[in-house]
Amino acid sequence: MTTNNASVNGTMVELIKVSKSYPPDVVALDNISLSINTGELFFMIGKSGAGKTTLLKMISYMEPPNTGLIEVAGHDLRRLRGNKLAKLRQRIGVAYQDFKLLLDRTVAENIAISMEVSYKQPSQIQKRVKNLLEQLQLSDKYNTITGELSRGEQQRITLARAVANSPTLLLVDEPTGNLDAETTGRVMQLLTKANNSGATVVIATHDESIFRNSKHRIMELDRGRMVSMKEATVS
Amino acid sequence: MRFWFSVVRQAGRNLRQTWPSQLMTLLTVSLSVLIFAFFSLVYTNMINSSEQLGDDLRLIIYLEDDPGPEMQEQLRRKITNFDRVEDIVFVSKEEAYKRFAEQLGGHRDVLDDIPKDFLPASVEVIPLKNLRSLNQIKLFSQYLSKLPGTLKVQYGQEWVERFYYFTRLLSIVVFLSGSLLILTTIFMVSYTIRLTIFGRQAELELLKLVGATNNYIRTPFLIEGVLQGLIGSSLGIFSLFLLYQWIKGHFSGPGLLELFSFTFFTPEVIIAIIFISIILTTAGSFTSIQKFLRI
Structure with a gap:
């Protein structure tokens, strides 16, 4: 995929007056305008039902907005179809709250899937899977059937799958919801590492412990509206 | 790959x-x-x-008289106007007599007292060997029986139908x-x-x-x-x-x-x-x- 003007200029995600509602009259997002820079780590916070998950799904274009413009890496998502959309998604790592894991497959197969679709070498895939499992302290689960794992372990596998293909944009929904403090720290390390190596990371969460002392931008949503934006602090 | x-x-x-x-x-x-x-x-x-089976299938049109060359040509034209056929063979009274005699073989002497023109002249029409022609034979026979100078048209009607x-x-x-x-x-x-x-x-x-x-x-x-x-x-x-x-x-x-x-x-x-x-x-x-x- 070619990087065009917008990403060269430093904007990875651009939303202009984006709204989304579900029948009969549930407003999920109302008139959101937002720019996320390339290489930024960005927090979206808010209570359940604030619209965080909907916004993430629209950025990966798994759901289209009712109105407004969404651009990712300079591409207007409304204009992307077929292979072009697929190629863009290969560059977006996604970890949703509902995991979307294949519970009858092994842990390794679940993580490998994001690399298989971009035709990575089997040896390269195996090496990367082992490395990620090591970072998340799940090395012994390589051949375990995913359905046999705990919720917390499944959450980490989802995260491993999201970062496996070295995406340029990482969308993570409630990454620490089922985790203890120690594992939360390890997950945040993994996300920070991805960010340090150039990926734009967008984290939707209501877990205050992971953004309380953050120096990154924090946007707060409430019932589909942006209610505040805390700017990044310069260290 | x-x-x-x-x-x-x-x-x-x-x-x-x-x-x-x-x-x-x-x-x-x-x-x-x-x-x-x-x-x-x-x-x-x-x-x-x-x-x-069509190899043996032919329509025989018995005629009142031996057709002259001009009449043969007219008949040929009338037949081919109706449908394409594989062959048309004219059999004169004399030839019919010869064929019959050959078929009788050793018993041909029974024909000694019979005039050589007692058998009618005929036209043998051999249809094309395809199913369409086979299906058309009934119509063909009706058409041929109406030609002037025709006595009778013969073919394996029941079997064909x-x-x-x-x-x-x-x-x-x-x-x-x-x-x-x-x-x-x-x-x-x-x-x-x-x-x-x-x-x-x-x-x-x-x-x-x-x-x-x-x-x-x-x-x-x-x-x-x-x-x-x-x-x-x-x-x-x-x-x-x-x-x-x-x-x-x-x-x-x-x-x-x-x-x-x-x-x-x-x-x-x-x-x-x-x-x-x-x-x-x-x-x-x-x-x-x-x-x-x-x-």
Whole structure:
């Protein structure tokens, strides 16, 4: 995929007056305008039902907005179809709250899937899977059937799958919801590492412990509206 | 190359996971091909037989008088105006007498006291050896009987009519069974694929999410369609061949099968049946997966 003007200029995600509602009259997002820079780590916070998950799904274009413009890496998502959309998604790592894991497959197969679709070498895939499992302290689960794992372990596998293909944009929904403090720290390390190596990371969460002392931008949503934006602090 | 490695592996995995429904589809395809090919084989052989029997088939028009060269030409023109024929032979009274004498052989002396022009002159019309001509013979005979100077038109009327109705009936059976079985095959294959898609909804959605191209998602299903068509139709044809061998083995000797030389499909026809089956099953797969990809 070619990087065009917008990403060269430093904007990875651009939303202009984006709204989304579900029948009969549930407003999920109302008139959101937002720019996320390339290489930024960005927090979206808010209570359940604030619209965080909907916004993430629209950025990966798994759901289209009712109105407004969404651009990712300079591409207007409304204009992307077929292979072009697929190629863009290969560059977006996604970890949703509902995991979307294949519970009858092994842990390794679940993580490998994001690399298989971009035709990575089997040896390269195996090496990367082992490395990620090591970072998340799940090395012994390589051949375990995913359905046999705990919720917390499944959450980490989802995260491993999201970062496996070295995406340029990482969308993570409630990454620490089922985790203890120690594992939360390890997950945040993994996300920070991805960010340090150039990926734009967008984290939707209501877990205050992971953004309380953050120096990154924090946007707060409430019932589909942006209610505040805390700017990044310069260290 | 890596694309094919991935999609073949996916197709294999899917076949392993959904083998009961795949097996049902395979059997449906086999049975459909078997039934259609059976009627088709009988029909083809009937047409071949009509050609063999048609060798002896001719219309004889008995005339009042020997036709002169001009009259012969007129008759020839009238006949060919109605339909194309293989041959027209004029038999004079004298020639008819000679033929009759030859047929009598050693007993030809019974003709000694009979005048040589006692047999009428005739025109023998040999129709083209195809089913259409055979079907037209009745109309042809009616037309010929109205030509001036005609006494009578003779042909194996009863046999031709029976044969005509039988082949008509058989062609309707072949057409109907063919159409119904084509619909059944497409429906069964697309239904199985739809079931498979339904069972793998989560996986297919995940594939879309992680950026699998439509070809990456679609190709394993198309491979399944191709395999169902190839294996299913080959099984169907092979079963028909076994049935054909069994019939030949049990009904050989003097009888119907000796009268009609019963033959199996040529390799070209077999390849065509298999090829068409593959096209149909792949089309069934394609329509199902396209519906999913559009969502």
